[in-house]
Amino acid sequence: MSGVAQVQAAFRAAFHGIRSSPVTSIVAxxxxxxxxxxxxxxxxxxxxxxxxxxxxxxxxxxxxYLEAGLAxxxxxxxxxxxETAPGVEAVAxxxxxxxxxxxxxAQGERAAxxxxxxxxxxxxxxxxxxxxDQRNQEGLAVLREALDGLPGISELGYGAxxxxxxxxxxGLIRGVGISIGxxxxxxxxxxxxNTIRLSIYTRRDEIEIVQLVGGSPAFVSAPFLIEGxxxxxxxxxxxxxxxxxxxRVMLPGLRDGLELLLGxxxxxxxxxxxxxxxxxxxxALGFLGSGVALLQDGARR
Amino acid sequence: xxxxxxxxxxxxxxxxxxxVSKSYLAxxxxxxxxxxxxxxxxxxxxxxxxxxxxxxxxxxxxxxxxPSEGQILVLGRNVSRVRPAAVAPLRRRIGVVFQxxxxxxxxxxxxxxxxALDVVGVSERDKRARVFAMxxxxxxxxxxxxxxxxxSGGEQQRLAIARALVNDPEILLADExxxxxDPELTLEIMDLIADAASRGTAVFVxxxxxxxxxxxxxxxxxxxxxxxxxxAPVRGAIR
Numbered sequence: 001m002s003g004v005a006q007v008q009a010a011f012r013a014a015f016h017g018i019r020s021s022p023v024t025s026i027v028a029x030x031x032x033x034x035x036x037x038x039x040x041x042x043x044x045x046x047x048x049x050x051x052x053x054x055x056x057x058x059x060x061x062x063x064x065y066l067e068a069g070l071a072x073x074x075x076x077x078x079x080x081x082x083e084t085a086p087g088v089e090a091v092a093x094x095x096x097x098x099x100x101x102x103x104x105x106a107q108g109e110r111a112a113x114x115x116x117x118x119x120x121x122x123x124x125x126x127x128x129x130x131x132x133d134q135r136n137q138e139g140l141a142v143l144r145e146a147l148d149g150l151p152g153i154s155e156l157g158y159g160a161x162x163x164x165x166x167x168x169x170x171g172l173i174r175g176v177g178i179s180i181g182x183x184x185x186x187x188x189x190x191x192x193x194n195t196i197r198l199s200i201y202t203r204r205d206e207i208e209i210v211q212l213v214g215g216s217p218a219f220v221s222a223p224f225l226i227e228g229x230x231x232x233x234x235x236x237x238x239x240x241x242x243x244x245x246x247x248r249v250m251l252p253g254l255r256d257g258l259e260l261l262l263g264x265x266x267x268x269x270x271x272x273x274x275x276x277x278x279x280x281x282x283x284a285l286g287f288l289g290s291g292v293a294l295l296q297d298g299a300r301r
Numbered sequence: 302x303x304x305x306x307x308x309x310x311x312x313x314x315x316x317x318x319x320x321v322s323k324s325y326l327a328x329x330x331x332x333x334x335x336x337x338x339x340x341x342x343x344x345x346x347x348x349x350x351x352x353x354x355x356x357x358x359x360x361x362x363x364x365x366x367x368p369s370e371g372q373i374l375v376l377g378r379n380v381s382r383v384r385p386a387a388v389a390p391l392r393r394r395i396g397v398v399f400q401x402x403x404x405x406x407x408x409x410x411x412x413x414x415x416x417a418l419d420v421v422g423v424s425e426r427d428k429r430a431r432v433f434a435m436x437x438x439x440x441x442x443x444x445x446x447x448x449x450x451x452x453s454g455g456e457q458q459r460l461a462i463a464r465a466l467v468n469d470p471e472i473l474l475a476d477e478x479x480x481x482x483d484p485e486l487t488l489e490i491m492d493l494i495a496d497a498a499s500r501g502t503a504v505f506v507x508x509x510x511x512x513x514x515x516x517x518x519x520x521x522x523x524x525x526x527x528x529x530x531x532x533a534p535v536r537g538a539i540r
Contacts, residue, residue: 003422004422004424005419005425005428006419006420009416009422016407016408020407205403205406206405206407208403209403209405209416210416210420211389211392212392212397212403213392213393213416213417213420213464213468214389214390214392214393214394214395214417214420214421214468215389215416215419216386216389216390217385217386217389219389219419
């Protein structure tokens, strides 16, 4: 006698169950697949928006404008102090003259207009690069706090303040995705539970016979849990396949419409881990749905 | 009346009922003050008219019901107080044959018998061998890949007996096992059951077919209105 043989028997019974009520199985798989397709679409959108955000992050440079009248030694000393601030990767001093030269170069043919200036109006500045994981709103806030009140610095400029708004949009879409995923997940759980309850009901005689020959509650329940698990994996796999089809076939045609959200960056698909989690989520939905159905059925009897 | 209830004294009894009563409705008794015992290898006919309480008595023994009063000891366990988790292990030691067969219609003959071995975790190889041997014993080995609905009534009943016996149960309960069968098939089925008793299984057969009781000449427990009115010892068979 062995537990392995009992597990094999439970798998055989689950297979019989799926084979004997294919419509019930298809309904469960379709429900799980549809739910995960929607959730997966949100994850895909958020991933792509985050990718775009990471791209912006690489360009984030903070400029600390220095007060007029600082001696070159004082400017160098200030640059050295800023370099020790948290999250700072590198600091480059741009003198007032260098700033004017850059500006002149940027103006091209119109640079001649600058010849009429009596004095250089541009302040010296420190160009501060942040370490990669600090190139976001939190990193900027930490830097702002560290530089606040530092003598010699008159103003901080980021040049990419709109990123804050984009980050909020990503957060909002992520939040909506999580909320919709939660509601859909719960609804799917209940639909799957009811579908499997139907399956339990149609096999009531079979369950009774297994109990009469000495099948333990675990032995009776196991095939339904395996069935739910298999349906969940199939639903998750179907969602993944449909999502990949959307990504490969339909997304290129929708690029112009999604430009506002995703820019012109090449869209990315779910990582292997992300794809795995989608299937695991399907398995969990199917397994829990069966568990809820068995509990409801057990409570009714 | 020849012996209302035999004294319950045997130490080797597999089933013992002590003053057992069962009521489904207040004031109405399906069984009343029933005391009896069943020993290893013993073959007992439970007789009486329809509604006498035969099926209720069987259901109490395999713990499908709880008695309203009294105690029931089955294989050393008090089923009046048995925990739900202990019911399944107890049932694995009891074979039950129902009048309506209770077969798995979507499984093959082989699978129907094998389910009794699945629940105890017998390996696939052992299961195949034991199922085949059992089907051979009841003459159904050539039908092992068929489904129950394609079998005749007699074959379905033999299949039910094969499932009940494949696990070498210590007790066999058969509720009207020949109720729907013609005389020839009836004897065939009863011979199978008697064979189980000769191998050491305690057998309890509920029937209202007195010709059968006469033919086999075994101990008779007769129920009327839920009470034992006769518990007669073994007599000689007429055949």
